[in-house]
Amino acid sequence: MTLSEKSLLSTNNFSPTERILHSEIGEYVKQMFVPTLGKSIETQIDEIVNDFSEEFLITKKANTNIEIDLIIKNFGESKIPLEPTDFESYFQYLGDNVVSHSIHTSSPQFIGHMTSALPSFVRPIAKLMTAMNQNAVKIETAKALSFYEREALAMMHRQIYNLSDNFYNLHIQNNQSTLGILTSGGTTANITALWCARNKSLGAKNEFLGVEKEGLTAALNFYGYKGAVVIGSELMHFSFDKAADLMGISTQNLIRVAVDSNNRVNIQALRQAVADCRQKNLHIIAIVGIAGTTDSGSVDPLEDIAEIAQENNIHFHVDAAWGGPVIFSRKHQQKLAGIEKADSVTIDGHKQLYLPMGIGMVFFRDPHLASSIEKHASYTMRKGSFDLGKRALEGSRPGMALFLHAALKLIGLKGYEFLIDEGIRKTQYMAARISVMPEFELLADPDTNLLIYRYIPEEFRGIIAEKKLIEKDNQIINNFNECLQKMQRQIGRTFISRTTKTTISLDKQFPVIAMRAVIANPLTTEEDIDAVLNDQIQIASEISISHVSKMNN
Amino acid sequence: MTLSEKSLLSTNNFSPTERILHSEIGEYVKQMFVPTLGKSIETQIDEIVNDFSEEFLITKKANTNIEIDLIIKNFGESKIPLEPTDFESYFQYLGDNVVSHSIHTSSPQFIGHMTSALPSFVRPIAKLMTAMNQNAVKIETAKALSFYEREALAMMHRQIYNLSDNFYNLHIQNNQSTLGILTSGGTTANITALWCARNKSLGAKNEFLGVEKEGLTAALNFYGYKGAVVIGSELMHFSFDKAADLMGISTQNLIRVAVDSNNRVNIQALRQAVADCRQKNLHIIAIVGIAGTTDSGSVDPLEDIAEIAQENNIHFHVDAAWGGPVIFSRKHQQKLAGIEKADSVTIDGHKQLYLPMGIGMVFFRDPHLASSIEKHASYTMRKGSFDLGKRALEGSRPGMALFLHAALKLIGLKGYEFLIDEGIRKTQYMAARISVMPEFELLADPDTNLLIYRYIPEEFRGIIAEKKLIEKDNQIINNFNECLQKMQRQIGRTFISRTTKTTISLDKQFPVIAMRAVIANPLTTEEDIDAVLNDQIQIASEISISHVSKMNN
Known part of the structure; x- marks a missing residue:
């Protein structure tokens, strides 16, 4: 049936x-x-x-094996x-x-992306949210919800910044203060943070009305800069490209600093980049630290970045869209040390807070920073009101706070701690398994619960072990892994994503196509992890080296 | 109980x-x-x-009468x-x-904002969307849904542009084409449209790499402009302020042209504004036409604006966030004539498509325009893929297409036509009622289903009838209406919003505080409209003129 x-x-x-x-x-x-x-x-x-x-x-299968071409035929109306x-x-x-023909994002063997299983209570809440259909943009369409949302954001803010009771009493329900903004996702959260940073740092002064009213060119002229930049590691999420483009500073001025072998920003290089920009008279809008790169889950040394930002009086933004909830774990929160010094922090609800798709957040150390982007309208968002839409990129938006508030209460600190600890524990299990399996090569030690590795066809295992890989062979291995990942996805029993990394062999840098595992689903067991790896080994046995050798990449 | x-x-x-x-x-x-x-x-x-x-x-009551101060006490954790x-x-x-203590946005007597009742099928669909938890950013987390979303957007596109079968066959499921983008709301839709327009018009040329890669200042320099502007009526939604700020062109360069007495842009003045900008060597990124102002529902003369845009080779954007669905009505679609000449069109799903909060859309006449904002990442959004996130402001986002597609099919053209016709019909009823009631003054003829009017205290009715209003009296009437609207909101039986308009009396311009009715709820009856007006009359009888005379405004 x-x-x-x-x-x-x-x-x-x-x-x-x-x-x-x-x-x-x-x-x-x-x-x-x-x-x-x-x-x-x-x-x-x-x-x-x-x-x-x-x-x-x-359903345990990641998805059905229907071909895209067949699906397309169904949607031509x-x-x-x-x-x-x-x-x-x-x-x-x-x-x-x-x-x-949708993806079983909740399958314990779908361990390739940042979308996984959700707690069951979110499903009825989704219906309630839709029944109430509050519009969080203003009090007149979201009365209690506006304050409830502020409370949920304050709870997250305190988890990050841990400021005093006094601070929270003063700001939680103060219409002049913005502890955080609920957004549709991490991208809008990151853009919002940089927008605030830009408007604050190029704000009104003497006769100049500020970048908001006079524009970027006038602001750079007034302050005597040749351009404006944002600096972070080369692993910054592509939302920063969007932000740099959108804000008119250019994607070329999104300065991407090299990372070390474990995918953390090279602090020496970062310091140098800041000095270079100063020397070139470029305004640094923000330095970005990443707490959980999308690529490999690695966490930048946030303390060190905070120090550089402080010394130079630059806005420090932490993109913790993925890794933010690691603060819930007493065992692992040390990895995020320094996040409390950030001027702004992005965390995604639909990632490791296990909320449904469509909820991001940005938090501010200074509750008045967001006033730099404040807007008004005659029919609403009046000054002095509690209308949440006054300080936000988005306008009308749903009562997603219901998910956030409920989850913080129903799962609690210890519940989230368990979820985070389990993800990291199982990732370490997978890393250990891969290390002893001849079929695979681990490409970096996991910082959190992302793992990058690749399959090595039998004929290349000796070369890899002896670290004598040459470019031509690497290319064949790349083709093999791309082919393997695509076949695995198409067959649909299990799922691992892929990314492109850099590896060094014989003093040469090669681009490496890597398998990328994301272990966040609480239902994923060690047996599931073994099953995914065994599935890859089985599929690999069906790929012919001569075929992939001829692939163009 | x-x-x-x-x-x-x-x-x-x-x-x-x-x-x-x-x-x-x-x-x-x-x-x-x-x-x-x-x-x-x-x-x-x-x-x-x-x-x-x-x-x-x-519940028929708009909301409970709990005071904000009391609510705040409940949310201090x-x-x-x-x-x-x-x-x-x-x-x-x-x-x-x-x-x-939430707002009964679906109450038939809550007729003050653009959020109203929803069809019952959206509630179970909300639960399904959350159960499936697809992430529409990429194929690997949204297989069938990606194509299903494209189909729903194509159906809306055809409703606006009505291009040939050939056109749709070519573009609906072509990964090089973008007929539309699903967004979290109208604000992101408007920002996306202007972002595309900016990047296209200041794109790569000869040695110049384009505004995206080189930034706004370099682009203006290369093309020889002194600045960049967006032009539209003074009633442009505040999302355009956000866009102008965010894109670095400045809110001062969001040029707001005067409107006529029925709140439609003055075409003469618009033509002049375009000429002025040209003369000042300012680059016009886009001209904005509004199909349903947030303030009063009025529709700009889109044909005339299209002509100006075409003559000057300027991107023509229509903000039809509110009024777009009027195209479903054979009786009223003529009001939107010219929309099919727009380069981009914003429509909100959560307004007159009767979908839950959190769904906006932007459509493009040229299916390749959105490539001007395309971004890639190594772990996803690869070139040549069907990943929807490649060309979008947002990244991860939910499967809101489920609501859109289902509603287009389950309500159908004739169903939407009924909803639109009914809203306008009942608004005309309300306008007619107000015209004959001595207590009220109609402030503009309604174009669609928004109505602005005000209450006139008895002592001023003669002056209004004789058109001899002076500023001091107007101020008292303003205070009275502000007080009335706030009391009505607080009592919570019924709801009407308020806005600020301009009126002319004795050749002088006065700011007028207006009541703003939005009649979109299919369950609102003539009796409900009468009840809301009678509620206002009753509340007004409790307001003392001497009290409001002393109010500072």
């Missing part, structure tokens, strides 16, 4: 098709909005959705239907074509 | 508190993620949430609890403190 056949068993007692035929479309559509009338339809759709979800969530489609056929269609 | 008492009746068969005491926190938390074990908790929370929702959705809070007490707390 397929997903959709099963679900439709429960729906044969409602038949909207008939209803459309027997009444006006207007009446039919209006009924959808009536809570009492809509209730029976809602209950029945709810049952279908529960069936979909149940089957979806227990460009006309909105004239009349309403009946619920029955739409949900059948949805089950067959969308739910069936 | 209160909301929370009622809901808790169904929860006495699970007692997580005990479970915490009897087992390790780790095991307890892990169980939350197990679909089968989590199921019973989920089912019970689901019941509570259903009870919350049901009561919430049938800054510490995350050490141990997990039990579900029972958390949901009791949530019901008592958050759900109870």
Whole structure:
């Protein structure tokens, strides 16, 4: 019995098709909005959705092996239907074509991306959020929720900065203060942080009205700079490219400093980059430290970066979109030491806070920093109001605070500590396994719960062991790993992602295609990890070296 | 029986508190993620949430009359609890403190903002979206959903641009083409449109690498401009201030052209503004036309703006965040004539497409325009892939396409036409009522389904009728209306928002505090409209003129 056949068993007692035929479309559509009338339809759709979800969530396969070309054929319609489609056929269609061929991000053997299983309470909360449909942009559409959101953000702020009771009493519910901003994700959080940093550091002074009102060129002129830059490691997330582009400072002025062999920014090189910019008379908007690179989970030496930023009076931003929740772990929080010195910190809720997709956050050490981006409108966001939209990149936005607040309370510090510790523990297990398996090469010691490694075809294992890899052979190994990752993804039993790293052999730098494991799902066991590695070994046995040797890369 | 008492009746068969005491926190938390074990908790929370929702959705009052100061007292906690809070007490707390004091955005007498009732099917879909937890940023975390999203966007694109079958066959599922981008809201949609327009118009040429890589100052230098501007009416949404600030062109260079008495941009003045900028050697990134101002729902003469943009070879952006869905109405779509000539169009899903909060869209006439903002990363978003995140401001984002696609199919063209027609019809009813009621003054003829008007205290009705209003009296009427709107909001039976407009009397311009009605809820009846107006009259009778005369404004 397929997903959709099963679900439709429960729906044969409602038949909207008939209803459309027997009444006006207007009446039919209006009924959808009536809570009492809509209730029976809602209950029945709810049952279908529960069936979909149940089957979806227990499936261990990462995804179906349907080819992209086949999927594409199903989605070629460009006309909105004239009349309403009946619920029955739409949900059948949805089950067959969308739910069936979606990625089982919650599968314990889908350990390749930062999206994993969620606690069950988020699903009913999603429905509640949609039923309440608050718009967090302003008090008039989100009364209690505005203060509830501020409280949740304050709890996270305290976890990062741990300031005094006095500080929090003063700022949590003070409409002049912004401890944090809820965003749609880490990208908008990072952009918001840099936007604040730029506007503050190039603000109004004497006759100059500030970069906001007079623009970037005038600001650089007024302050006597030749340009503006943001500095961080070469592993900065691509949201910083977006920020540099969007803010008009140019992606070339996003200065990417080299990392060491464990993917942490080279502090010597960072210090040099700051000095170079000063010497070239370039304004440094911010120095970025990464707490958990997207590539490999590595954490920059935040204390050292904080010191450089402080010495030079530069805004220090920490992109902890991934790694931020490591602060919950007494065992591992030391890795993030220095984060409390950051002027701003990005943390994603939909990553290691285990919240549904669509929630990021940015926190500020100075509760008044965000006033540098404040905007008003005559119909709302009035000065002195509690409207959250006054200081934010986004405007209307949903009550995602429900997920954050509930999770902080229902999981608690110790619960999050367990989740973080487990992820790191299992990653160390995987690293240890890989180290002793001849089929694989570990490419870096894991800082947190990301792991990069690669498969080494048998004929190259000796060369790797002797560290005598030459470029031509590396290219074949690269092709092999790319092919392996794509086949694994296509077969769909298990999943590991891939990235490109640099390795050094015989004093030469080579680009390396690496397998990238992300171990965050609390349901992933050691057996699951073994299964994923064994799946790769099995698929590798079907790849011919002569085939990949001819691949262009 | 209160909301929370009622809901808790169904929860006495699970007692997580005990479970915490009897087992390790780790095991307890892990169980939350197990679909089968989590199921019973989920089912019970689901019941509570259903009870919350049901009561919430049938409440006619706009909100409770609790004072903000009292709410604030409930949200002063800054510490995350050490141990997990039990579900029972958390949901009791949530019901008592958050759900109870949230705004009934779906109430038929809450007719003051752009958030209203939703069709019932979105609630179970919210749960499905969260269960599937796809991340639309890339194929590897959103397989079928990526193509399904593209299809939904293509359907909207066709509704706006109505290009040929050939065009859609070529572009719907072509990874080089971007017909539209799903965003978290209209603000990010507007910013994205202007970002594309800026990058395209100041792109790479000869030795110049383009504004993206070299920055705004270098771009202006290379192209020989003194600055860059965006031009639109003075009623442009405040997201354009954000865009102008963020992009470094300055909010002063967001050129706001005067509107006529019906709040539509003055075409003569717009033409002049374009000429002035050219003469001053300022680069015009885009001209913005508004299809439904946030203030009053008015629609700019888009045909005329399109002509000016075409003549001058300037990007033409239409902010149809609110008014876009008027294209569904055969009766009213003529108001939007010219939108099909726009280079980019913003439409909000969470406004008149009746989708839950958190979905905006931007559409492009040229499917290759968005390549001007394309970014890549080594671990994903590779060139040639179908990863939707390559061309977007945001990164990770939820499968909101589920709401859009489902609503287009389940409501259909005729269903949306009904919703739009009804909103406008009822607004005209309200305008007609106000015109004949001595208590009110209509401040503009409604273009769509927003209405601005004000209450006139008895002693000023003669002066208004004779058009002899002087500034001092206007100020008292302003104070009166501000007071009235605030009291109405606080009492919470009904709701109307307020804005500030300009009126002319005796050849002088006065700022006018206006009541702003938004009639989009399909459940709002003529009786509801009368009730809201009568509520205002009743509250007005309790306001003393001598009190408001002394108010500072």
